[in-house]
Amino acid sequence: MFKKGLALVMIIPLIMFVIAGCGSNDQSGETGVKKKAEPVDGELKPLEKEATVTIAEDGSASGAGFYIAKEKGYFEDYNINVEFTKFSNSDQMMPALAAGKIDIAGGISSASFFNSIAQGINVKMIADKGHNIKGQSYFSFVIRKGLQDEIQSYKDFKGKTIAVSTKNGVDDYIFSQMLEHAGLTRDDVQFELMSNFGNMTGSMANKQIDAALQIEPLITKGVQQGVHVPFGDATDYAPKAQIAMVLGSPKFVNERQKVALRFMVAYLKGVRDYNDAFVKNKGGKDEIIKIMTQHTSLQDPEIWKKVRVTGLNPNGRMFVDNIKDQYKWYQSRGAIKGNLNFDKAVDTSLIEKAVDVLGEYK
Template sequence: MLISGCSNGEEKVDDSMSDENPSGDLAPLSKEVKVLIAEDGAASGAGFYIAKEKGYFDDYNINVEFTQFANSDDMLPALAAGEVDIAGGVSTSSFFNAIAQGIDVKIIADKGHYVDGNSYFSFVIRNDLEDEIKDYSDLKGKKIAVSSQNAVDDYIYHEMLKHAGLTEDDVEFVLMSDFGNMLAAMGNGTIDAALQIEPLITQGVEQGIHTRFGDATDFAPDAQIAMVLASPVFLNEEEDVSLRFMAAYLKGVRDYNDAFIKGEGKDEIIDIMTKHTALKDPALWEKVAVTGLDPNGEMFIDDIKKQYDMYEKNGATRGEFDFDKSIDTSVTEKAVEVIGKYEEEE
């Protein structure tokens, strides 16, 4: 939903440097544009929240608004139709099926991956099993809760089984869609292990219910958990807007990395995260494992393909998913050229 005098190229602006923009890179748009983002307060939306609160969108004369959808079945058609400009998505068989069957959305940038050795989405085991379960192979015969099937959670679970040298028949799979219920089930001994998510991982550790077990990067270091999705209308007909949007988004992501990886400006970023997400306790933000967000927007595309291959093998896909058509990182790459590549510290 774009409201702008520059729609369809009618008032294209010069992409040259401009002193009118405090960032000194791209000139602001000649008229304010509203960009609608489907975002539900997930921590992986940090780049959006930070860019909004720190004025990076304002620098380009972009006004972002957030909206929520009950489920992706409603969100994806709205995104494809241009009723929503940007959204977050996770890998599921239904996501791929929707696109394969004509719901045209583009996968454009990273919105969530693992941080090496400190994953925000990883396995936990009951505290009373710590002496019994020392290695992944020791999960044989145990009840393991996972939140979904033929989705990224299921993919991570199966990557763990392969790493452990186990088969599906060696463990008891427990489908439990609510992560909060996993915590309760762990507390009453109904399950032995779970693929759990922050902040519930940290909360369960502090309550003495479970303990982190290894780390998901032990067996899935390059897992792509979530992606930034875009309307093709937004990308193709509003090139000036989408480029500036992505530049602002990546600046927000870089501030996030500076805060949680380098420890720079952390208090300010935590304030923003408590404002926009369900995790309202600043002290807990100091303890949780945070979502990995690539400061250059780069994704693990080969891993997305591996996830799809698993769903296809399971007979959960319908139609043929065209990766070359659906993954379009061109606006992200151009934004990096404009603002400069972020170099990770060794």
């Protein structure tokens, strides 16, 4: 939801080529082949004609709900054809989404993301696309192997060189929450801006940095290489941090409501399968891992069995209060220009309707 590096969070993550004309101005969203309208979930019937939904997705792990719903036929059950497309950056993606040229995308929390909306790019945050799972954060701190005796609490980060991938992005926000939790200030540590997560591993191996706010699968790979060890968990100090969000085009959410509801129901079914496999260990993990290897850059099934996975809410709900807190934090640092109307930018109606169809996942 997400910068490429956060692709496994949500991130930051949130990181794609513009295709034009993929949206539809047809309020029904129905474009093609007729299908027999047999109810799929409850009384919700498939669309009578096939509808295409275009998703901007860069192969991040936080897109699991999309991939699983596609491969397991949940979109097809509702006569929805999904098409994935990529953009080189969010500066291209956000206007295309606002204009309805694409229907769905992922957004990573950052000052630049909020600035885009505050300055008039009309997109809607509609569902969760990445957060940390308590005790298993896929986006968390690691320390250089050999420093375990020296660094035993967050307070021991004082005087250490710490690599973080962004300034005024969700990584920076998480970093600030850790400092506050530890009773430290930025002046107490050496902040090292390092946008490439892979470089963090190399710098750790060369003893140029002492700690890093790292992501999966590099956390697991670094452990296997004997370079670093995980330290604590991001939920120690940021238990409800929203890393990434599913974004919807206003045209899709408002003008193609029949399509949008069925899309969201199918998406949540994919997310629930993901949680059943990775969080509840209810079985089916091999099938889900196979789907993830087909759609993401992590193609080693054995690594998938070991990594901490992106948290995805099976009921689709976001930490809306935290989204607002992050916005205020960026604002306090002078990184926001303009004002964001959250009542307009956040729309949870689709996920609530989809949960009404499927029932609460507990």
